[in-house]
Amino acid sequence: MNNLPIIGITMGEASGIGPEVLVKMLNDISGKNVCRPLAIGDARVLELACRKFDVPLKFRAIGHPKEADWGSEEINLIDLQDVPLEKLEAGKHNAVTGRAMLNYTDKLIEFYKEESIHGGVGGPHSKKAADLAGYNFLGYPYYIADMIGEPDPFMMLVANKTRVVNTTLHVSLRKALDMITKDLVFKAIKAGAEAMALFGVDKPHIAVSGLNPHSGEEGMFGTEEEEHIIPAIEAARELGLNIDGPVPADSLFYQCTTNPRYDAYVAMYHDQGHIPVKVDSFMDASAVAIGIPYIFATVDHGCAPDIAWQGKANHGVLRTTVELISQMAKNKYNL
Known part of the structure; x- marks a missing residue:
């Protein structure tokens, strides 16, 4: 047990499906030698979820990973006690649950900074809940990057061996177009290449998509390829990276599975990268934060307020994500 990575796993947004999928997932991996799971959330909420969904888990509330008992059948839980049950209403976000969701992430990164854990998984989040708590939440990669002062985070969608880096993410399409520069595309390629070592791929072959139809057709349908994307690819090749592109996005992903x-693939904007992954693996994808020094991912689905606390949530994606981060941690730390 002690040679397995310690993985912090947050409860996510309490009014959504986060508590349900967390307790189901923890019960599912119990005794399976996946990792040493460290739950981060609120004991009252998780114990309520266990009772409601008939999950036979017991939690051991602790204040720090050093207090964990990894030989116990109980789940070690960092209990932040920040969601009073009277503030919990299924499917309805509020400032309390939004602030708590961010608190769990803050605590996880605190443990990572002091090297108390090997990796982290964020539970299903809600941008609206964070907004109600007074924070403009653009996703875990940006939130963590802000916390630690990293200027260029990216997100990589992972579904089995399909791995797609998003050069731009949660911004309007119009803003995304303005953001495409040689520098940003180069950084996305480099971050993707560096992340591949954590997947056990030392010399990755990476494809970079175009932005415009037919990758601009040599400037006929747009000049971003000529002015920014091709120079970024050439700069990446100067580092010795094996890069193809720009490849028209409509023909890039057809054989990826x-x-x-x-x-790995580098897409220019959100839907360009998300659509192929979700068409093929809608309930089997993880969102890995790259371009930051920590191993962190979340599920590639929301907190599903429409089915929250109804016993309908599937914990499979959370399990897949925990398994993925555990393997990445093993690769990084030679566990």
């Missing part, structure tokens, strides 16, 4: 030619 059946006969994958590339180890």
Whole structure:
């Protein structure tokens, strides 16, 4: 047990499906030698979820990972006691649950900074809940990057061997177009290449998508490829990286699962990267934060307020994400 990575796993947004999928997932991996799971949340909420969904888990509330008992059948839980049950209403976000969701992430990063854990997984989040708590939440990668002063975080969607880096993420399409520069595309390629070592791929073959139809057709349908994307690819090749592109996005992903030619892909904006992954693996994708020094991911789905606290939530994606982060941690720390 002690050679397994310690993975912090947050409860996410309490009024959504986060508590349900967390307790189900923890029960599912119990005794499976996946990792040493450290739950971060509110004991009252998680114990309520266990009773409601008939999950036979017991929690051991602790204040720090050093107090964990990894030989116990109880789940070690960092209990922040920040969601009074009277403030919990299924499917309805509020400032209390939004602030708590961020508190769990803050605590996880605190433990990572002091090297008390090997990796982290964020539970299903709600941008609206964070907004009600007074924070403009653009996603975990940006939130963590703000906390630690990293200027260029990116998100990589992972579904089996399909790995897609998003050069831009949660901004309007119009703003995303303005953000595409040689510097940003180069940083996205480099972050993707560096992350591949954590997947056990030392010399990745990476494809970079174009932005415009037909990748601009040599400037006929847009000049971003000529002015920014091709120079970024050339700069990446000067580092010795194996890069193809820019490849028209409408023909880039058709073989990514059946006969994958590339180890990773770099997309220019949110839907360009998300649509192919979700068409093929809607309930089997993880969102990995890259370009930051920590191993962190979350599920590629929201907190589903429409089915919150109804016993309908599937914990499979959370389990897949915990398994993925555990393997990445093993690769990084040679566990």
